[in-house]
Amino acid sequence: RRPPWLFDADSGRRQLLAFFKLHDLSGFGIDDKPCATAAAGALLGYVEETQKQRLPHLTSIAMEVASEAISMNAATRRHLELDTRVDGDTRNTLLGVLDSTVTPMGGRLLRRWLHRPLRLREVLVQRHHAVGTLIDSGADADVREAFRALGDLERILTRVALRSARPRDFSTLRDGLALLPKVRAILAPLDSPRLQTLHAELGEHDATAHLLISAVAEQPPLKLSDGGVIATGYDADLDELRRLSTNADQFLIDLEQRERASSGIATLKVGYNRVHGYYIEISKGQAEKAPLHYSRRQTLTNAERYITEELKSFEDKVLSARERSLSREKLLYEGLLDALGSELEGLKRCASALSELDVLAAFA
Structure with a gap:
């Protein structure tokens, strides 16, 4: 209270x-x-x-000006069975009959319209004209078909604003923005003031779409902590960390071949143990041939183990590559949230326009 x-x-x-x-x-x-x-x-x-x-x-x-809409209290809405019957069922209500929207945000907008019926004749006439235009042109079917691949952009943008967006929110937003050119092309030739207003409110979001296409993996995981959210090729440092964590074995094979060739020691081996880390091993009999840039790391009964600056650098990278990869990915993820945050107002207008267009196409 x-x-x-x-x-x-x-x-x-x-x-x-x-x-x-x-x-x-x-x-x-x-x-x-x-x-x-x-x-x-x-x-x-x-x-x-x-x-x-x-x-x-x-x-x-x-x-919200009271004179602009019909005011109904909760009891009136319940008895009219706008979206829920008196017995609690949602079937065969006014919303159940009218709602053929194809997006969650369109469904929510229709429910709000039913709970607050407008008195403004000019707005209602524009909506009716928009529905008639969609029917006459056949564009309603095109809009609905395009919207079947559209996610709940309104909720996603709220999570972006609160910095709680999940990886798949980014991919859903990316795919939604990729639909905009098609939707704009559908609306462009239609002779309806309201539809042209919605066309303008969709806005141009090519830069944001391109950012998400280049930055977000095609099918990101559910959680950022799983890794693999940021697309390969977006950030060179992240790509290197991933390469180190996944291709460590190949690097060691390549290094071993190069060191054998440069030192002339055919029995030279590159290995790893948990206590001493990575090493280059040379038998006691060949130890005097060890290049000057080799630093002794460990002495065994039958062999000497060395480290080089290159191998030490690799060790430092690969042993923490997974952790650093996730840390780098989180930093890039935060950067995406910042970038989207700066475009939030335009994106929200776009989502609102898409919601209304979904409802108008459902009426058609």
């Missing part, structure tokens, strides 16, 4: 001004609306308290 003082207008105003780093709330249209200010401030305080982290995806406040 929240204490009453948290719902005070002055407290709410201070909370909002501090969060959005503003001097007044006139830009949100609530500067002279104490009840709205109190409610928004209390809600923001609750979210900050429960999430315990930065909330960069919260960038604005939108006023």
